[in-house]
Amino acid sequence: MITFKNPTSVTLPDRAIGTFNPIKRPNLDWIVTYDNTAKTAVALIKGLNCKLSLWSGAEYDAAGQFTDNDVTERVIAALNLDASTIANK
Numbered sequence: 001m002i003t004f005k006n007p008t009s010v011t012l013p014d015r016a017i018g019t020f021n022p023i024k025r026p027n028l029d030w031i032v033t034y035d036n037t038a039k040t041a042v043a044l045i046k047g048l049n050c051k052l053s054l055w056s057g058a059e060y061d062a063a064g065q066f067t068d069n070d071v072t073e074r075v076i077a078a079l080n081l082d083a084s085t086i087a088n089k
Contacts, residue, residue: 001029002072005087010048010079023048028079032071034060041066043075052078 007024030043032054039060043052054074055063063070072089075081 001027002076002081002089003027003087004085006085008081008085010081028075030071030075041071043071054078 004026007026009024010028025047029046030052031046032041032043034041038056040056041054041060041063043054044050045052052075054071055066066074076083076086076089
């Protein structure tokens with residue numbers, strides 16, 4: 001989970017699965033699912049019902065055994081979030 005210092009507008013990138021209008025959020029939380037056979041890891045962003053592709057194919061293989069911190073950092077990067085807006089993660 002990421003908690004923002006102030007409610008922050010979040011927009012998913014083009015590689016997100018699904019679309020939604022940007023919305024100001026006090027935090028972001030997600031559920032990660034992964035499929036070793038399909039070589040995919042996806043984060044379901046809670047409250048927005050949108051899926052964000054974290055790793056797939058060769059990137060999935062390269063990620064290896066990813067941790068919660070790896071997922072958080074990937075979400076921050078994928079959403080292009082400014083680290084100075086984050087209170088804790």
